[in-house]
Amino acid sequence: MQYLLLIYGNEEAVGKMTKAEVDGILQEYGEFTKSIAQSGHYRGGNELADTSTATTVKVRDKKRLVTDGPFAETKEQLGGYYLVEAKDLDEAIALAARIPSARWGSIEVRPIVPHDMP
Amino acid sequence: MYASPATLCAGSRMEPSVERIYREESGRILATLIRLIGSFDLAEEVMQEAFTTALEQWPKQGIPDNPRAWLVATAHHKAVDLLRRRTRFDSKRDELQRLAQLEQELSEAEQDVMRHDATSALSDDRLRLVFTCCHPALLLEAQVALTLRTLCGLTTEEIASAFLLPLSTMAQRLVRAKHKIRDAQIPYRVPPAQELGARLEAVLLVVYLVFNEGYSASSGDTAIRRELCAEAIRVGRLVCELLPAQEEARALLALMLLHDSRRATRVDSEGEVVLLEDQDRSQWDREEIREGLALVGSALRGGAAGTYALQAAIAAVHAQAERAQATDWKQIVGLYEALLRVQPSPVVELNHAAAVAMAHGPAEGLRLLDRLEGKADLREYYLLPAARGDLLRRMQQWNEAALAYRRALALAKNEATRSFLSRRLAEMEARALGS
Numbered sequence: 001m002q003y004l005l006l007i008y009g010n011e012e013a014v015g016k017m018t019k020a021e022v023d024g025i026l027q028e029y030g031e032f033t034k035s036i037a038q039s040g041h042y043r044g045g046n047e048l049a050d051t052s053t054a055t056t057v058k059v060r061d062k063k064r065l066v067t068d069g070p071f072a073e074t075k076e077q078l079g080g081y082y083l084v085e086a087k088d089l090d091e092a093i094a095l096a097a098r099i100p101s102a103r104w105g106s107i108e109v110r111p112i113v114p115h116d117m118p
Numbered sequence: 119m120y121a122s123p124a125t126l127c128a129g130s131r132m133e134p135s136v137e138r139i140y141r142e143e144s145g146r147i148l149a150t151l152i153r154l155i156g157s158f159d160l161a162e163e164v165m166q167e168a169f170t171t172a173l174e175q176w177p178k179q180g181i182p183d184n185p186r187a188w189l190v191a192t193a194h195h196k197a198v199d200l201l202r203r204r205t206r207f208d209s210k211r212d213e214l215q216r217l218a219q220l221e222q223e224l225s226e227a228e229q230d231v232m233r234h235d236a237t238s239a240l241s242d243d244r245l246r247l248v249f250t251c252c253h254p255a256l257l258l259e260a261q262v263a264l265t266l267r268t269l270c271g272l273t274t275e276e277i278a279s280a281f282l283l284p285l286s287t288m289a290q291r292l293v294r295a296k297h298k299i300r301d302a303q304i305p306y307r308v309p310p311a312q313e314l315g316a317r318l319e320a321v322l323l324v325v326y327l328v329f330n331e332g333y334s335a336s337s338g339d340t341a342i343r344r345e346l347c348a349e350a351i352r353v354g355r356l357v358c359e360l361l362p363a364q365e366e367a368r369a370l371l372a373l374m375l376l377h378d379s380r381r382a383t384r385v386d387s388e389g390e391v392v393l394l395e396d397q398d399r400s401q402w403d404r405e406e407i408r409e410g411l412a413l414v415g416s417a418l419r420g421g422a423a424g425t426y427a428l429q430a431a432i433a434a435v436h437a438q439a440e441r442a443q444a445t446d447w448k449q450i451v452g453l454y455e456a457l458l459r460v461q462p463s464p465v466v467e468l469n470h471a472a473a474v475a476m477a478h479g480p481a482e483g484l485r486l487l488d489r490l491e492g493k494a495d496l497r498e499y500y501l502l503p504a505a506r507g508d509l510l511r512r513m514q515q516w517n518e519a520a521l522a523y524r525r526a527l528a529l530a531k532n533e534a535t536r537s538f539l540s541r542r543l544a545e546m547e548a549r550a551l552g553s
Binding site: 093 | 255
């Protein structure tokens, strides 16, 4: 079974970190990614650019509406994700708990709904 | 929702035995079926069908030697039949796979059930069910409801009425929880050793909440409240049996038994609250006290020092006092101090102050209560002015006591409590006039 581990954190706080702090976190992430790749759980994952770079697209009455944002008013923003293979929720939770951001932000664990390709 | 065997077999002479087997065994049977079938909903459905078949067959053919094994096997067959019928119309690949697997497991499982009976594999099923129902990925309220529904076999109606909620709300809560177990794949297992401690804490909390809901004097159907306490004790006992090394679980069972022993004396014939010091101790349940004291003793010797152990120890001191005047209040003060270190809360501070008043005089208690005034979490809590009123009453300061009881009355919502406070207020006003 696959789960998406959504990583939420405070962008502003990350923005205020020193380079050494950011490097430390990046290194931790690198080690974590490597270890879940070796254990066979890793199926994909990426860091996302800040919400300030986000664009929202909607189509209404065949008309395309493009807007800047969203600029979430919540304290935590989606900053990245992992797609993992886990045998059950407990295993997915255990993986989520090892993501460095779990210690200051939060990780949302969402099961993937499988669909057969046409 | 379905009818319980009690209604299915109303009027029949089979009623007592099937009803008893349902009460005692349905949690176990369901736990095994969930493991075998892999679905809460299907397991519930076929268990009900198996009980219905039992009601038809047993009066004619007699009760089987091993009713539980018979029910598990019958339900299991029904599950396979049902899946076979469904897959004929809807031949999804995974359904077919599941069916093939089920059929293969069926004969093994039946032999297994016949062979083991009360031994490990089946006991483990109930433990699996407890841990799955009390999984932290489920909302706490849903954990409580699901435990009562599956492990204890209460109907959705009974659970809704126990928590004073509309039936539809409770039904939705259960459906949502079962769907989450299925869709997020919450495992059906006893957690591994390194997670057991934290997960057991969640189980104990659910048991504690169920007991408190049944024990608290708030409104609601008395019969269902009694049932909640009985079920909490039953699950607590089960956890202690299956995980004998867990001292906190034993402490919680002790706590529940020692509180439950006072049940008959907590409310008088008019439904009025009777305070601990005024209860008729000769009516306390000696058997529960004996068992509770033994359990709390062994839990404490085993190193339990958490909140259940300390609360159980406090209940034990009360249980050991033959008269209210003989209560060892100094020991209770010490236990509350320990409890404040483990789990500091305004309510514990309030109880601590009340114990200090009993041990060292009401003036000492009042001094502690003064420190609690103005705490945000206690501002709406009637027990603070009620406790103040009680201490002032003991100091014979009738006017001040009346004032405190009036404030308590303005905050209290529960009928039995309000009636008690009104009586105390009237008594204070009469004394104030007389002095």
